[in-house]
Each structure stands twice: as structure tokens, then as C-alpha cells.
Amino acid sequence: MSVHSVVLIPGDGIGPEVAEAVRKVLTAADAPVSFVLRYAGEAALERGSEDVLPQETVDAIREHHVALKGPCSTPVGRGFSSVNVALRRKLNLYAAVRPFRSLAGVPTRYENVDLIVVRENTEGLYSGIENLITDGVVVSMKVATRAACRRIAHWAFRYATHKKREKISVFHKANIMKLSDGMLLDEARQVHEVDYPNIAYGEVIVDAGHMRLVQDPTQFDIILCENLYGDLVSDLCAGLVGGLGVSPGANIGDQDAVFEAVHGSAPDIAGQGVANPLALLMSATMMLNHLAETRHDPRASTAAARIKAAYDRALNDGQKTRDLGGQLSTTAFADAVIERLSP
Ligand code: NAI
Numbered sequence: 001m002s003v004h005s006v007v008l009i010p011g012d013g014i015g016p017e018v019a020e021a022v023r024k025v026l027t028a029a030d031a032p033v034s035f036v037l038r039y040a041g042e043a044a045l046e047r048g049s050e051d052v053l054p055q056e057t058v059d060a061i062r063e064h065h066v067a068l069k070g071p072c073s074t075p076v077g078r079g080f081s082s083v084n085v086a087l088r089r090k091l092n093l094y095a096a097v098r099p100f101r102s103l104a105g106v107p108t109r110y111e112n113v114d115l116i117v118v119r120e121n122t123e124g125l126y127s128g129i130e131n132l133i134t135d136g137v138v139v140s141m142k143v144a145t146r147a148a149c150r151r152i153a154h155w156a157f158r159y160a161t162h163k164k165r166e167k168i169s170v171f172h173k174a175n176i177m178k179l180s181d182g183m184l185l186d187e188a189r190q191v192h193e194v195d196y197p198n199i200a201y202g203e204v205i206v207d208a209g210h211m212r213l214v215q216d217p218t219q220f221d222i223i224l225c226e227n228l229y230g231d232l233v234s235d236l237c238a239g240l241v242g243g244l245g246v247s248p249g250a251n252i253g254d255q256d257a258v259f260e261a262v263h264g265s266a267p268d269i270a271g272q273g274v275a276n277p278l279a280l281l282m283s284a285t286m287m288l289n290h291l292a293e294t295r296h297d298p299r300a301s302t303a304a305a306r307i308k309a310a311y312d313r314a315l316n317d318g319q320k321t322r323d324l325g326g327q328l329s330t331t332a333f334a335d336a337v338i339e340r341l342s343p
Contacts, residue, residue: 020331105317171209172225
């Protein structure tokens with residue numbers, strides 16, 4: 001069987017540093033992938049593109065269906081809309097899935113965190129519809145469509161079933177946004193009652209949900225929310241398991257999937273070689289498992305399992321980057337993982 005071509009978008013800031021580290025580990029682990037390099041964000045502008053999301057990058061993902069993406073920055077105040085929002089919308093990557101799990105060797109306030117955030121990725125306030133009504137008055141529109149609410153609810157319950165998870169809690173603010181958040185609740189309730197009665201279902205007002213997460217994250221399993229709440233709760237959950245350096249994610253649609261860490265381009269540490277590549281590496285293992293499932297290729301899940309075992313061993317041996325209290329550089333951590341790959 002040949003290898004799978006996947007698009008690699010190194011991104012901006014720490015993106016190229018962590019992407020290179022991940023590429024090294026995947027190669028050492030004999031992951032059955034070859035990378036097709038494309039650019040987005042400021043890196044695309046630097047290479048002469050007029051847009052932060054060049055058409056050839058979108059076309060490459062449409063052709064190969066899978067991408068691993070580093071974080072991208074969108075220059076502020078130059079008329080560009082967010083590269084990440086645009087990519088998710090153009091490819092209809094409507095489900096963002098972000099697992100947050102405690103890692104042995106990364107001590108945090110809680111030991112048994114095992115949460116998954118499923119976020120609607122295409123509408124809400126991220127639709128970016130803002131109007132200057134009159135001087136000093138701006139209206140930002142939160143878009144909710146029944147079709148998108150139903151689609152993400154179905155996706156979340158299907159995913160919960162597939163992953164053998166027990167409960168979905170919808171984080172919402174339907175007490176204030178009765179129509180928009182209310183519609184997500186209506187749809188989620190119906191999907192639960194009609195199609196997935198065996199998966200437990202709960203509704204939690206988003207602000208109280210944040211408080212309860214901080215008090216005891218083990219009371220939640222899958223958290224389903226609209227776009228903005230999903231963005232916010234993701235960083236909170238990242239904080240529960242060791243931070244943005246250990247928080248992976250995926251953006252999934254019916255045709256394509258883009259795997260990327262939760263973190264951004266971290267301009268404060270870019271170019272110093274100290275960023276933690278683990279979040280992107282964990283996203284890459286999610287990508288390998290996705291390839292294993294969708295293309296029926298056991299080599300991909302074997303590589304993912306070897307990489308996971310190796311980074312677990314590295315962390316247990318105290319091999320950590322600065323964000324986790326260690327001393328290792330980005331490349332030294334990648335080397336520590338490679339040294340621990342099982343034969
Ligand atoms: P950020 O995630 O880049 O940084 C927040 C803090 O976490 C910083 O102190 C940073 O040093 C630290 N951090 C992040 N990733 C790290 C890693 N792998 N290892 C060690 N430390 C890490 O968030 P911020 O500063 O809000 O955004 C910076 C830029 O990134 C913005 O232009 C934003 O639009 C973009 N961004 C892009 C995303 C994407 O492409 N998916 C997601 C989030 C932000």
C-alpha cells in the first residue's frame with residue numbers, strides 16, 4: 001500500500017518550528033504519510049500571495065482531504081478576514097473536536113481529566129458580520145441555522161457513540177439568547193431523544209459550566225457548544241491538563257479534515273526554539289487515527305500508538321519543554337520522543 005499524501009501548512013510564529021519537530025517524529029515512526037507543503041497566514045503573504053488563504057492551499061486540501069496545520073496569524077487592520085475562520089468555512093469543517101486528557105508526567109490540579117469539547121465551527125458570532133450602525137454603535141450578528149445546529153448535534157452524538165463516551169452536556173446561554181442558543185438546545189434534545197437515548201444528555205448554562213469545570217472537571221464527558229463558547233471553554237480545558245502546549249484538535253467536515261493544535265502562533269516565544277511541539281504532535285496522532293479509520297490502513301494506527309507511547313515515556317522521564325517546567329528545546333523534545341519509539 002502506498003503512503004497517504006497529506007497537506008502540511010507550517011503556519012506562522014512557532015508554527016514552522018513545531019511543524020518541523022512533528023515531521024521528524026512522524027518520519028522516525030514510519031508513519032505512512034508524505035507531506036504536500038502549502039502556506040497560509042502571514043507566511044503566504046511573505047511568499048507573494050495576495051490573500052492569507054491562497055486558493056492553491058484550499059485546493060490542495062480538497063484534493064488530498066487531510067491536512068496538518070500549524071497556527072496562522074491574520075494581520076490585524078489590513079482588511080483580511082481570519083484565515084482560520086475562512087478555512088473552516090470554505091471547506092465546511094463544521095465540527096471542531098478537542099480532547100483534553102491528563103498526562104502522566106504533567107502534574108496539574110486534577111489527575112483524571114478526560115474531556116472532549118465538540119464545537120460548532122462555521123457560524124455564531126464568528127460569522128464576522130459586523131455593522132457600524134452609526135458613529136459609536138456597532139452591531140455584531142450571531143448566526144444560528146437549524147441545519148447547522150442539527151448537523152453538529154448529530155455529529156456529536158455519533159462521535160460519542162463511536163468513542164464509547166457516556167454523556168453529552170450542551171453549554172449554552174439560552175436564558176438570554178433564547179432563539180439562537182435555544183435552537184441548538186432544541187436540536188440536541190431531539191437528536192438525543194429520537195436517535196441516541198442511550199447516551200446521557202444534560203444542559204448547562206455556559207458561565208456556570210465554566211465554574212463547575214474548574215471545581216470538578218470529572219463531572220463532564222463531552223461538552224457540545226456553539227462557536228464562541230467552544231473557543232473559550234477549550235482554553236479553560238487546556239489549562240486543566242497542562243496548557244496549550246498539550247492540547248490537540250481537529251476540524252472535521254464530511255469531505256475534509258484539518259488537524260491542528262488549539263494554540264496560536266505564540267509571537268512572544270516565536271523564533272526561540274522553545275515552543276512545545278506536543279500539541280501539534282498529538283494532533284498528528286489524531287490525524288493518523290483518522291487515516292487509519294477512513295482509509296482502512298492499520299499502519300497509520302500503529303504509528304499513532306508508537307508515537308503516543310513514546311511521548312508518554314518522554315514526559316514520564318521528565319523530558320519536557322519550558323511551558324511544562326522543563327528545559328528542553330523544541331527539537332530536543334522531538335529527539336527525546338524519537339529515542340523512545342518502540343522498535
Ligand atoms: P497563543 O496560543 O499563540 O499564545 C498564548 C500563550 O500560550 C502565549 O504565552 C504562548 O507563548 C503560549 N503558548 C502557545 N502555544 C505554545 C506552545 N506550543 N508551547 C509553549 N507555549 C505556548 O494565543 P494568542 O497570543 O492569543 O494568539 C497569537 C496569534 O495566534 C494571534 O494572531 C491569533 O489570531 C493566532 N491564533 C491562531 C490559531 C490557529 O491558527 N488555529 C488559534 C489561536 C490563535
